Amino acid sequence: MPGLLSSIQRYDMSTGIPKAVWTALYANAARANLVLPHAEKVFGHQKFTPKIVSTEQLWLVYSKPGTSEIQFVLSCTEGPLGKYPLYIIPTVPAQDLTPELLKSSMEALCSALLSESGLTRARVFSVFSIEKVTEAFVREWEEVAKINRIEEPYYSAIFSVCTASTLVRQQRPPRPSGDVVLEPRLAAEQDVDQVALLCCDFAATSPPFILTDEKAREEARLLIANRQLWVLEMQKRNGNPEIATIVAVTRKSEGVATITKVYTPEKWRGNGGAERLVRHVCIELLEKYKQIVLYVGVDNCAKVVYDRVGFQGLSEGSSSSERWLEMGFDENKVELGHW
Template sequence: MRYKAKLPLYTFLTNSSLDLIYSTMPSLVSPVQRFDCASRIPAAVFDILRANAARANVILPHAEKVFGMQKFTGKFSNEQLWLVYSRPGTSIIQFVLSCTEGQIGTYPIFIVPTVPLRELTPELLELSMKAFCDALLKEPGFRKQRVYSIFSVDVVAKAFAGAWERLTEINRIEAPYYDATFTMCSKDTLVYTSPPPPDGLDLEMRPAMEKDAQDVALLCQEFAETSPPFSLSLEKASEEADLLIKNHQVWVLEITTNGESEIASIVAVTRKSSGIAAITKVYTPENWRRKFRCAERLVRRVCRELLKTHEQVVLYVGVGNPAAKVYDRVGFQGLTEGSPAVGGVEHWLEIGFDQAKVDLGHW
């Protein structure tokens, strides 16, 4: 006898009926979706990330890159995972989490809220962050030591860190690794001109080339030393410099005096989506600081180039970091004390966990 399949119950339900079921039995439907393959992330998730592209700069460019690699090469990594939290009983996406890795090491947990900050109530934060933590801990083969830090908007980072600490008994570190302002620059705010260089100074700003690899590596290593605990060996710094140069992601400002040339500043741009480019590293060695406005000149030059093809350039700058004045002079918004509130300028935190109980990565 042939079995005649019955139509599932949901084929007879209206949308309103489904909403009623979801609202009355929320425990039966998880608000968290998981994706360990970028090419299977639904279009709706990419759409919401692109609608929040500036804030999503820590997730979207990498997801798009991995999407392309997985779709066209068929190569997959077991270290790429995305979680999506939707309002229970609806398809309204409220948060996207990534637990991924780059070529130098594993990234922190990144979480991007896709709703206005005013909607991040204590209740929503508690429910969503606990759901994320539960989902990570239930992930097959997942090790809790993988979560060495969380980077997100301040209230989200604090909520996740609290939930993770309670569920894993791995204590958070009280002082944040990174206490930063997220800011942006556009064609409308960019200050296009720099002061003229001193007479006789030969100053060149350009993309780094292979011949610069050793110098760029040393500056990458020095930069990492300013961001504990994410130091780099010279070998790892050389690997990073080679990747930055190969991928056309780093610019240099070279100064020549008396026939001797030296790189006086570097700017790296490692995250790009269709409308947003993120400056991810700016470093000037001690002997060139407070001379000739090296970082300011190079950041401005890089922004001019990026804004030819992108709507905004974004970056993070540490609270209290004197570099904020440099970025303000270039045209980044909301960095001066007492300046009016600017939409999109946000306070972000990277909160670390007990280093004796986690495996540090690098970003």
Template sequence: MPDLISSVRRFDRTNIPEDVWVTLRGRDNAARANVILPHAEKVSSHPEFLPGSEQFWLVYSEPTTSNIRFILSCTEGPLGTYPLFIIPVSPVELSLELLQGSMEVFCEALLKDVDFKRQRVFSVFSVEPIAEAFASAWEKIAEVKRINKPYYDAFFSICTPETFKVCDNPPSVDEVIELRLAVSQDAGKISELCEEFSNTSHPFTLSSERASEEARLLIENEQVWVCEIEKDGEIDIATIVAATRQSDTVAAITKVYTPNKWQRQGYAKRLVRRVCRELLMTHEQVVLYVGVSNSAQKLYQQVGFRAPCKETPERWLEIGFDRDEVELGHW
């Protein structure tokens, strides 16, 4: 398929062109591009960040035109390689023919890359039809079986200043000492909660050592908030909220966790609302993914999160591949 292969451009951290930046930052794309854009900006503007790591992007344009349709990222963070992220470019038209052709071309382009190993593709995360199309193409072309049950099956939602809901009623929880950014003294507890959270995200569990490293990074980068409480003489962190992906206009909540002993007492809602309020002071949108079976959907709706299209919830899947054939990463 030489005519289609020519529709894919590859860029590393040193040469992402202006048309790709404009697409990623465009108002109609910025929310979905949050899984790609903040990391791309960081590694492109800071060559000293993760030197020698794997960072590249594939951009698919319609054959014979310059219209960008999909952007794929193959990148790596401090704790390991990320899934392949694929975003559709607005206006989103996901016809079967376009999906099949473009995803097969992405697969061919990856496998033709000199330094690329097929074991690198441990999972793909995208809007449901894109994730499904890529998984089918990769299974056929790379001959690596997909795992039938998705690692993550989630709805995508957005909170804006217009949808954000300030708490109308006085909070019923009166044990809260402070809702604040975490500090270095919180590292031990944050590490413990990061490890517990990872245990709910199989297969991306963290050892105590890696959880400690994640906690250190979150605190150093001012990316994790805590709800500190005092109850029955005990001072504890009841909830954490992480906000790790931030561009000029969009920020993402990427981790909300409350241990069992403090659940169903309103702590998570208070902290999520506080974090959103802070983020919306400097960003136009806050985005998050919430599992389709996660009861926290109601909590986020009460704070002001809404589907991009009111009529149809936008579903995203992370589809994994045979773990005997791949090198598992983490995100």
């Protein structure tokens, strides 16, 4: 294949993604949950409604110079609701991410981005990867693109995995309450209004990626149409049922499913709803998938919920803990997309 021995290989809608890159992504499917499921949807490898029609899909692959050994896959892509951040997936163990490798690889990736026809510097509004990869990319991008970072990270998270062997099936006894808890279920079309409100409220907790009412409704419809959202309803005595918690699973590939949204409005917090619904979703997903992955903010008190369900590596200093970081760039010089 032309360019196989160069450090950077470039792929888009017209070229497709070659077998070697698919193989590298599948071999790292949990880490690659940000890139692999979207690529499958783009190329029709999995069903998604509606079909993704945007042609602004770019993948840059960094290989060890002089070899075909893939070490990083960078995606600069667009989904149905807008442009995604840059995602950079390392395909080497974390301990192999030496300063030398990070500097040479990020220099090459930044140079390739700047050389990309039709891609403006404003497109790079943020980058998300393993902490040290993000930091290395940001240093290089600031230098070559002349756009400064925003000092406060958009997202500092722990990458966590739950499997059939770690899942804790036992439900804690609910707190004494007069509220009635209904059975968890997949969201249905009649839930669009409530789900849209919760999607909007959830996004408001993650600035700058907030949603307009229209975008929130569009997201709710997509989640429901693609059977990607579960809900838990509760009701006060003599009241009507309300959606008390939502759990979205929007990225799936062979063997791996990713929980991408968990939200309980303030009115229903403290009732154990999130734990109950996350556990229910994990039990269902583990019938088909070997791993359930999620990112949880390092300061998010929900870590204790995921820990009780069976997600691993959530304790600071844990040997299995992997820190991921999203850094943004000067919002006066970039065009924000959608997370």
